[in-house]
Amino acid sequence: MCNCNKGNKLNGKNEIGTWIRILNLSIKRHLDNSAASKYLNGLTGNNILLIGHLGIQADLGNDVYQKDIEEEFGITRSAVSKAVKLLEQKGLIERESVGGDARLKKLVLTPKAEKLTDSMRKDAANTEHILAKGFTEEELANLKDYLARLYANIESGLE
Numbered sequence: 001m002c003n004c005n006k007g008n009k010l011n012g013k014n015e016i017g018t019w020i021r022i023l024n025l026s027i028k029r030h031l032d033n034s035a036a037s038k039y040l041n042g043l044t045g046n047n048i049l050l051i052g053h054l055g056i057q058a059d060l061g062n063d064v065y066q067k068d069i070e071e072e073f074g075i076t077r078s079a080v081s082k083a084v085k086l087l088e089q090k091g092l093i094e095r096e097s098v099g100g101d102a103r104l105k106k107l108v109l110t111p112k113a114e115k116l117t118d119s120m121r122k123d124a125a126n127t128e129h130i131l132a133k134g135f136t137e138e139e140l141a142n143l144k145d146y147l148a149r150l151y152a153n154i155e156s157g158l159e
Contacts, residue, residue, distance in 0.1 A: 016150065027127060034123035043090075046075060047083050051092060052124065054109050055117035063098075063106045074155070092116075 031048070043051075050069055057064045069080045084107065087093040092113040095105035109117065132140055 050083050051113055052120050065106055
C-alpha cells in the first residue's frame with residue numbers, strides 16, 4: 001500500500017471529493033501538455049471529450065446526436081449546445097440533417113477534427129497507461145466499480 005499522502009499537496013486530508021477534484025485537475029494539466037492540445041487551444045475538457053466520442057462512434061458506424069452526448073456524459077443540454085456551437089465555430093464539427101425529421105441533426109467531425117482524433121486517442125491511451133501504473137487488473141476493476149458507485153451516489157443526491 002502506498003503512502004500517497006506523504007509529500008502530497010493534500011497533506012493527509014482524506015475527503016473523497018478533494019481527492020477526485022485534485023486528480024481531475026492533474027489529469028487536465030497532463031492533457032493540456034499533450035501533443036493534440038496545441039491544436040485544441042481554447043477548448044474545454046467537455047469539448048475534447050465530445051470530439052473523441054464522435055471519432056469513436058464514427059469508427060463504429062454510429063450516428064451521434066446532442067441528446068446522446070447529454071446522456072452519455074451526464075452533461076446538461078445547455079452545456080452540450082454551447083460545446084457544439086463552439087466546435088462548429090472552430091470548424092471541428094458539423095450538424096447534418098437527418099431524413100424524416102428536419103429538426104434532428106446528427107453531429108459529425110469535419111476532416112480537420114478527424115486528423116486530430118488520432119493524436120487525441122494516443123494522448124488518452126498514454127494518460128490511461130500512466131493512471132493505471134502499479135495497479136492489478138482486479139484493482140482497476142474494483143476502482144471502476146467504486147467510481148461508478150460514487151457517481152450513482154452523487155446523482156441520487158441530486159434528485
